[in-house]
Amino acid sequence: MTRKFLFILGSARPEGNTEILARKAAEQLPSDIEQRWLNLAELPLPDFEDRRHDGTRPRARPRPVGDNEATLLDATLEATDIVIVSPLYWYSLSATVKRYLDYWDAWLETPEIAFKDTLENRTLWGVTALAHREEEVADPLIGTLRNTAAFFPMRFGGVLLGNGTRPGHVLEDTEALARAKTFFAQEPPLARYPYDN
Numbered sequence: 001m002t003r004k005f006l007f008i009l010g011s012a013r014p015e016g017n018t019e020i021l022a023r024k025a026a027e028q029l030p031s032d033i034e035q036r037w038l039n040l041a042e043l044p045l046p047d048f049e050d051r052r053h054d055g056t057r058p059r060a061r062p063r064p065v066g067d068n069e070a071t072l073l074d075a076t077l078e079a080t081d082i083v084i085v086s087p088l089y090w091y092s093l094s095a096t097v098k099r100y101l102d103y104w105d106a107w108l109e110t111p112e113i114a115f116k117d118t119l120e121n122r123t124l125w126g127v128t129a130l131a132h133r134e135e136e137v138a139d140p141l142i143g144t145l146r147n148t149a150a151f152f153p154m155r156f157g158g159v160l161l162g163n164g165t166r167p168g169h170v171l172e173d174t175e176a177l178a179r180a181k182t183f184f185a186q187e188p189p190l191a192r193y194p195y196d197n
Contacts, residue, residue: 017164
């Protein structure tokens with residue numbers, strides 16, 4: 001299968017440090033690998049409603065009818081590699097990225113799209129910029145993405161971390177820029193939950 005990278009931008013700031021770092025990493029991909037960039041601020045999703053057990057709808061959820069949800073679903077299903085590009089907000093993912101991942105739960109409830117089977121063995125990556133020098137503060141974000149990948153299971157490429165507060169500040173993080181050059185060159189393993197043997 002030809003690789004197709006989907007970059008999901010989840011920042012509240014256009015062209016912020018996280019996106020800059022992601023684009024630096026994406027520059028290293030071979031030119032024959034398709035890249036698609038979707039900004040969640042431009043494709044807003046309604047608040048997610050979990051109606052699996054309230055008796056108001058059938059168990060099998062219909063395919064999405066909203067344009068933004070349909071765009072995100074189709075792009076997610078087509079991608080071999082999904083890159084979550086989210087700044088570190090309160091030690092985890094941005095609200096728009098969390099909402100996008102909540103919709104994954106709804107898509108799992110739509111049998112005809114075979115969401116779980118389709119994403120199995122695909123690859124999930126993350127890119128984030130944080131204001132702290134201590135990278136451990138990003139552990140909740142990393143754990144969310146790793147455990148999401150483990151559920152399917154998908155391959156997990158890890159999270160490219162960079163330091164930046166004001167716009168463009170990440171360009172001063174020479175270590176992050178160096179890691180960006182080889183970030184997508186690795187062959188990630190299938191994700192496993194931390195408590196799996």
